Amino acid sequence: xxxxxxxxxxxxxxxxxxxxxxxxxxxxxxxxxxxxxxxxxxxxxxxxxxxxxxxxxxxxxxxxxxxxxxxxxxxxxxxxxxxxxxxxxxxxxxxxxxxxxxxxxxxxxxxxxxxxxxxxxxxxxxxxxxxxxxxxxxxxxxxxxxxxxxxxxxxxxxxxxxxxxxxxxxxxxxxxxxxxxxxxxxxxxxxxxxxxxxxxxxxxxxxxxxxxxxxxxxxxxxxxxxxxxxxxxxxxxxxxxxxxxxxxxxxxxxxxxxxxxxxxxxxxxxxxxxxxxxxxxxxxxxxxxxxxxxxxxxxxxxxxxxxxxxxxxxxxxxxxxxxxxxxxxxxxxxxxxxxxxxxxxxxxxxxxxxxx
Numbered sequence: 001x002x003x004x005x006x007x008x009x010x011x012x013x014x015x016x017x018x019x020x021x022x023x024x025x026x027x028x029x030x031x032x033x034x035x036x037x038x039x040x041x042x043x044x045x046x047x048x049x050x051x052x053x054x055x056x057x058x059x060x061x062x063x064x065x066x067x068x069x070x071x072x073x074x075x076x077x078x079x080x081x082x083x084x085x086x087x088x089x090x091x092x093x094x095x096x097x098x099x100x101x102x103x104x105x106x107x108x109x110x111x112x113x114x115x116x117x118x119x120x121x122x123x124x125x126x127x128x129x130x131x132x133x134x135x136x137x138x139x140x141x142x143x144x145x146x147x148x149x150x151x152x153x154x155x156x157x158x159x160x161x162x163x164x165x166x167x168x169x170x171x172x173x174x175x176x177x178x179x180x181x182x183x184x185x186x187x188x189x190x191x192x193x194x195x196x197x198x199x200x201x202x203x204x205x206x207x208x209x210x211x212x213x214x215x216x217x218x219x220x221x222x223x224x225x226x227x228x229x230x231x232x233x234x235x236x237x238x239x240x241x242x243x244x245x246x247x248x249x250x251x252x253x254x255x256x257x258x259x260x261x262x263x264x265x266x267x268x269x270x271x272x273x274x275x276x277x278x279x280x281x282x283x284x285x286x287x288x289x290x291x292x293x294x295x296x297x298x299x300x301x302x303x304x305x306x307x308x309x310x311x312x313x314x315x316x317x318x319x320x321x322x323x324x325x326x327x328x329x330x331x332x333x334x335x336x337x338x339x340x341x342x343x344x345x346x347x348x349x350x351x352x353x354x355x356x
Contacts, residue, residue: 020259024291028255028329032299035248036325039241040303040318044310046232046239051313053230054190057163060117060222063200064184065215066090071111071177074185074203078113083189087114088182088203095171098143105133106170111177117186118156118167126151128172130158142171162225181205186222192229245328252332253339256288260340265353267344281341285334292333296326 053059063069069088077086088111094104115128127142127150134155141149158168185203189196197219204217221228260267263284270280303322307315 020262021287021291024255024259025295028252028292028295028333029298031251031255032248032295032326032329033302035241035244035251035329036299036303036322037306039239039244039325040306040322041310042239042241043236043314043318043321044307046236047311047314049232050230053226053232056161056226057118057222058224058226059190059192059230060186060188061196061200061219062164062184062186062222063197063203063217063219065204065217066183067181068205068207068215068217069182069185070203070205071179071182074182074187075111075113075177077185077187077199077203078116080193080199082191082193083187083199085113085116085188086186087111087117088177088185089114089172090181090183092173096145097137098145099137101145103169105129106166108167108170108172109175109179109182110172111182112174113177114186115154115156115172115174117188118158118172120154120156120172123154124151126153128152128154128156128174130168130170131155132158132168133171161223163223164220191233244325248325248329249332249335252292252329253336254332256292256333256336257340259288260284260337261343264344267341281338284341285337288333288337292330296330299329300326 069090071088074086074088077083089108090110092107092109095107096104110128115122118128120128129137129139129142129152133142134152137143139152139155141151143149153174156172158170160168185200187196187200193199200219201217207215267280267284300319300322303325304315304319307318307322311318
């Protein structure tokens with residue numbers, strides 16, 4: 001069969017309804033879209049949980065040992081893999097703002113990198129304050145009673161969501177990491193490290209002569225509300241939708257194999273009339289692509305748009321995951337077409353006609 005004749009035959013089958021283009025496209029699009037969206041939404045929920053966990057301060061671990069924390073060693077932990085920020089601090093009592101003398105602020109001296117652990121951005125020079133302090137006293141300068149207004153270097157969020165109290169109405173005053181000993185070392189690790197306690201202990205300096213032998217460092221979590229470790233990683237690995245590519249491939253295989261098998265009389269008749277098996281196979285392969293490829297594109301686009309809305313930070317990985325599921329359907333479709341076609345035998349034409 002010549003190429004133009006083959007093309008004309010394919011177009012005739014698609015437009016006349018012989019290939020069941022509309023029904024197969026609708027069923028495959030629906031099934032594939034469900035598979036794609038199920039996994040995208042499941043992963044998006046895990047991403048939301050991770051953002052909530054990290055944003056709550058649950059990913060921050062603290063080590064407390066008054067007068068025994070080396071600021072430089074603590075700051076250096078930020079160079080460790082999976083450690084996003086690290087810094088040391090020591091409390092310095094209270095300070096008073098001239099506009100709210102009845103509401104003294106907690107004052108902490110910190111290493112330069114400490115504010116990053118709390119999510120503050122560096123704005124130059126001055127002190128860091130919580131967003132509550134900034135909204136009540138100003139976000140550019142702090143009107144302390146002792147001396148001239150102090151410039152505000154940056155702000156950090158510290159809502160009352162279960163995290164340790166004492167920093168929601170506070171001032172952080174950065175100093176050199178070598179400016180004396182500190183009382184605590186804080187580390188923000190993401191993804192979480194299992195050896196974070198051991199890392200924190202590297203910031204501890206040896207006890208001075210005559211110090212209490214029973215004094216031990218206390219390692220704790222800034223916010224214990226969401227558990228010591230993020231459970232989303234385990235849930236992600238065990239999610240049932242991780243099998244979505246295999247399900248999509250199976251659906252594609254079954255649909256395409258059935259689509260060919262329903263036309264077994266037509267195929268066997270053409271073979272009996274002398275048509276080339278290779279040409280007939282190419283015809284049915286192209287016809288299966290005609291309904292499966294638009295379904296793949298529609299399902300992938302649905303996954304992409306859903307990821308854009310639900311988890312924009314993970315859009316590239318979710319787009320690839322959607323493509324993986326959709327392309328698995330394509331593989332299943334091509335395999336099913338071959339399986340269904342090569343099961344048809346010219347010698348069983350009479351049997352096919354009787355069983356139709």
